[in-house]
Amino acid sequence: MHSESIPPVAIRLINVKKHFKDRDVEALGGVNLEVAQGEFISLIGPSGSGKSTLLELLGDIGDEGGPSEGEILIEEKTPQELRQARGYGIVFQDSTLFPWYRAFENCLLPFRIAKSGLPKGEQIKRIELLLEMVGLDRKFWPYYPKELSGGMQQRVAIVRALALDPPLLLMDEPFGALDDLTRKSMQMLLLDIWAKTRKTILMVTHSISEACFMSDRVVVLSHRPGRIIRIISIPLDRPRERSMAETKAFARICRMVREALGSGGELGEDTSIKN
Numbered sequence: 001m002h003s004e005s006i007p008p009v010a011i012r013l014i015n016v017k018k019h020f021k022d023r024d025v026e027a028l029g030g031v032n033l034e035v036a037q038g039e040f041i042s043l044i045g046p047s048g049s050g051k052s053t054l055l056e057l058l059g060d061i062g063d064e065g066g067p068s069e070g071e072i073l074i075e076e077k078t079p080q081e082l083r084q085a086r087g088y089g090i091v092f093q094d095s096t097l098f099p100w101y102r103a104f105e106n107c108l109l110p111f112r113i114a115k116s117g118l119p120k121g122e123q124i125k126r127i128e129l130l131l132e133m134v135g136l137d138r139k140f141w142p143y144y145p146k147e148l149s150g151g152m153q154q155r156v157a158i159v160r161a162l163a164l165d166p167p168l169l170l171m172d173e174p175f176g177a178l179d180d181l182t183r184k185s186m187q188m189l190l191l192d193i194w195a196k197t198r199k200t201i202l203m204v205t206h207s208i209s210e211a212c213f214m215s216d217r218v219v220v221l222s223h224r225p226g227r228i229i230r231i232i233s234i235p236l237d238r239p240r241e242r243s244m245a246e247t248k249a250f251a252r253i254c255r256m257v258r259e260a261l262g263s264g265g266e267l268g269e270d271t272s273i274k275n
């Protein structure tokens with residue numbers, strides 16, 4: 001008999017603290033977390049609880065360098081090594097596309113930045129496949145970002161993040177700027193991409209229902225300095241279907257997250273936690 005194999009750990013955070021010296025702000029107060037390869041994790045917490053700081057530390061793109069204390073390992077690498085190995089893709093709330101490049105050229109940029117040895121024809125083929133996967137009609141591929149809708153821009157941003165096929169996707173409120181309908185279709189799209197590519201995904205969101213609907217586990221952070229108050233496993237089947245969000249079980253899960261958020265000290269700064 002074979003026992004079900006446990007996927008290896010993709011991310012290990014050990015007592016990660018971040019103190020911004022210039023502003024004397026304690027952003028993170030000691031975060032411990034293990035994320036398995038291929039897991040979909042959402043981070044939720046009040047505004048200022050250090051969610052973006054945590055993603056920046058993982059991506060080694062933060063101001064003032066790495067953690068003030070503690071250790072971060074991703075795929076057996078330090079964040080610096082991971083960044084140098086182009087081991088993650090990142091997506092922000094704003095698509096952060098270069099306005100003077102066409103959508104397709106924006107997607108090719110990671111190859112140029114990484115000085116990829118992949119032949120140009122292969123690069124183009126890969127981007128074509130990814131653009132098809134995110135459902136961006138060919139007609140729009142030569143468009144400039146400002147000629148695309150917000151949802152289309154985020155599709156392009158996701159393709160750019162996946163261009164080099166990194167094992168990890170970091171997403172900071174990727175759908176926060178989209179209208180409700182577009183947001184819901186982007187959620188389904190991301191779940192589909194995740195199922196096809198089996199990336200490890202760490203997504204920051206302010207939406208309780210988005211976190212619960214998409215994730216394997218929801219990590220709830222406290223008011224600043226951010227600490228993990230609770231980790232809630234989501235017992236819904238895969239693939240997720242929209243109708244699951246209409247069930248009593250789903251409402252119960254959302255309530256658990258809401259209660260955890262409420263117990264995390266003052267939510268004074270938080271104006272954006274919503275369903």
Ligand SMILES: Nc1ncnc2c1ncn2[C@@H]1O[C@H](COP(=O)(O)OP(=O)(O)OP(=O)(O)O)[C@@H](O)[C@H]1O
Nearest residue numbers: 020023025027046047048049050051052053054063
């Ligand atoms: N580069 C920086 N220098 C100084 N302080 C910073 C810096 N970046 C973030 N902070 C501070 O760290 C704290 C955490 O910020 P962070 O942006 O990580 O919060 P967040 O949880 O992402 O909030 P939001 O939900 O509003 O995006 C805040 O008090 C913020 O002012």
Ligand SMILES: [Mg+2]
Nearest residue numbers: 051052053172
């Ligand atoms: Mg943030």
